[in-house]
Amino acid sequence: MTGRIVAVFGNLVIAESADRVVQNSIAYIARGDGAKLLCEVIRVRGRVADLQVFEETRGLRVGDAVEFRAEMLSATLGPGLLGQIYDGLQNPLPQLAEKAGFFLTPGTYLPGLDGARRWRWTPAVQAGAAVKAGETLGSVPENMFTHKIMVPFGLRGAYKVESVAPAGEYGVEDRIAVLAGDAEARVDVRMAQRWPVKRPLCIARRRLLPAEPLVTRIRIIDAMFPIVRGGTYCIPGPFGAGKTVLQQITSRHAEIDVVIVAACGERAGEVVETIREFPELVDPRTGRSLMERTIIICNTSAMPVAAREASVYTAATLGEYYRQMGLDVLLLADSTSRWAQAMRELSGRLEEIPGDEAFPAYLESRIAAFYERAGQVELPDGATASLTIGGTVSPAGGNFEEPVTQGTLKVVGAFHGLSRARSDARRYPAIDPLDSWSKYTGIMEPERAARMRALLRDGHEVRQMMTVVGEEGTSIDDFARMLKADFFDNVFLQQDAFDAVDAAVPARRQRFMFGKVEAVVDCDFGFQSKDEARKTMVAATDLFRNLNYAAEDGPDYAAILGRIDAFIAQKGRTQ
């Protein structure tokens, strides 16, 4: 199936073909110098197909040959994905660097999995067994996991295992089983299989209502605006409010099996940080390098735009694949706005009628479909597994009323809105406790969290009022309440990501601290003057902060805790 280029405009190429053209199938353009550029069919009108090219289109000419393939844009799934650094089309970047040097030369593609690597295969079925798509044929060890090799997900109907390879060392492209279908059809099964990235991969008995808290070890999230395994959340915020840092901390400390980081249209430097740091960081839960549980999909802002659009789907597909194996997966997409902008750029070139801010009319449904790929499921073998999706949003001008933020808010279960005012005041993480919400239940009882939210709201109201009536016009009770809200904010909501201890707080310690903070908030100090109130609360804040910095098994911890208990006993006549 071939065609010819008739027009080139940015990354959009229009080609004419007399043959059958499949919507969303891939094609290769042969550039004059012999390079082959990957592209995807995104619209067909008569004999004319519109292609989005995943590379720079420099040097393409009218008349260049286009070779259409039957396959859709697909990811390769199999052992060896963990620890990889891919571009949006699943090309392994370290291997590309070995081949092409410093630059990402257009037209250089490499297989997603290393075909030379051997895996220790243990079959789990015998010849004659009846199997269906997604069922386990055997497994190989991959880092700390047992990587299940499953019946190709695309197979329909019942199959019988005709033969299965004996235990031993195999490569991902070696045949490890032969399946026989009803109609004499034989299927060779290899460890690696392909799946079209834009189609959700979910073979499960049923979807569950996500309810297990996903502990991120970030206090404001776990205690106040929790996320759950299989849930979805978004982090909108203006630039400089700390979206990416928050995502990085989450990818590092979240208590989850597999983390997939999709750096979509963001800075290359941030990816480099993850690439360089993760191999050296040890996951305290497994004692192994963090990189061993992480996959990085990186299509940074300078890389071709169309591949940016593909990158979030590639990431979701890899996440779904590991979920299919019974694992809990967290997908962090940074930033979904760049993905939406990629859609907008293309939509503009296609001359579609624009919606709000020139985004295409299908923006919202695409966002919804993406987040719907998350979920906790009961797999055919009865195990539960989950894919959690957290996406950052970069609203233009920091204004949450824009289409991408609004489209996202409609479909997610938790909203962590970052505020510039908080980041300017160095109150990190800059999640705004008044605006943010979560529909999930986390590690704290909802009523206790709600009580603290009420305190924050009251404190905010007093502060607002004080800007009108002044400190002298504020009653001492109101004033004390405001100080208590500040205290809670300072010692619990804020967290120092660059401190070894404070950066990640386990759920147990969070609950303990929450209790101590409640004890101080519940104290009736009986303040006589505002200066006294301020002094007392500053002292309390100082004590708690020092406690936050102290390791539980460190030398100061017990002493500071003792001072805190003494403070509560001495200063407060508990109501």
Added chain:
Amino acid sequence: MRKYYDEIARIAGNVVTVKAGGVGYDELAAVVSDRGTSLAQVIRLEGEYASLQIFAGTQGVSTRDKVRFLGHPMQMPFSEALLGRIFDGSGRPRDGRPEIDAAPIPIGSPAVNPVKRRRPDKMVATGIPMIDVFNSLVESQKLPIFSVAGEPYNELLARVGLQADADIIILGGIGLRHDDYLKFRKTFDDGGVLGRTIMFIHTAADPVVEGLLVPDLCLAVGEQFALQGRRVLALLTDMTAFADALKEIAIIMEQIPSNRGYPGDLYTQLARRYEKAVDLDGAGSMTVLACTTMPGDDVTHPVPDNTGYITEGQFYLRNGRIEPFGSLSRLKQQVNGKTRDDHRAIMNACIQLYALCRESREKRDMGFEMSAWDERLLRYGERFEARIMDLAVNIPLNEALDRCWAILAECFEPVEVGIRESIIAAHWPAAPRAG
């Protein structure tokens, strides 16, 4: 001998459409008219027609003018001889000296593979406390100065260029006032760095489209030097003019504008330039410092807004000072943990207290009673502004940190500043509190 095409079908804005076959996308062409020859670039191919953006503008171009395609995209001769030279937006000498005779390099190379980037970890000392202490500049960082007309942003840029220790300085001027160009040249000349400076200057009097090439020329040349192991500092001013030129072309090409007339790919276009800032693994680096003027002092304007999402922080220059709020260096954490142990503590405490001082000022301005605490904050704010924030202050980092401690000790008790005990114990000045 390449073929000439003379069937120009359409002339609109700075774009002409010519009937020509076998032309490559992005290819360069020469348009020969009565006014002389000007360069043009292919920006759209459609059947037998190619649309060209003409860098010198289309004034005086006729439907019978000749177009000759050069068979390659934009290039720039590259050699050591570039040092000390000044070029215009099309890469032609502007200093009256001969053309550079060297092998050309392509402009607008593909992105650097992220795995070939190093983690930036070298601080660029500028002697400006608001940068060194609070938002350290890091080698290979991309950072804009957000400012408005009338602020001394070009002076600040020149000062950083002069004081930062870089092997090569590349200045790109887009829509630069001629006076400013002369000032830059004088500053660099007086500072004795002109010999390692390369300038690509597009002034406000030059055709608008020519300015589009300036960032690409600067960054392509800088990248080559970085590949050779040099540490390059690229200074670009003013990127808003660059974005406006993009807007002009997009509108002529009848692209659907996304926000205030700017094209939907503004983010991508800016990112492709800024992302050239790099610390190459096994080679040199390029740091990019740019100016972005904010029309109407509005940071939500599409140009500063998109820029902020791309760059690794931003400096706000307002009232002749680098604003502590909003200004941010995202890479500072990579370097400020390795300077002095109190660096981060001072950085956070001074800004938090200054934020509180601003609140107290608001209260005071509304006529409310000032508490003893407010009075202390006000005193602190004044001293902090005069001795740290003022752009005239030019002291090394450690001296700046000591000065911060002194100001804190003059105004507060140790428990009030929100710094942990161990650091207070080591650094709180022993001298008695001044009144």
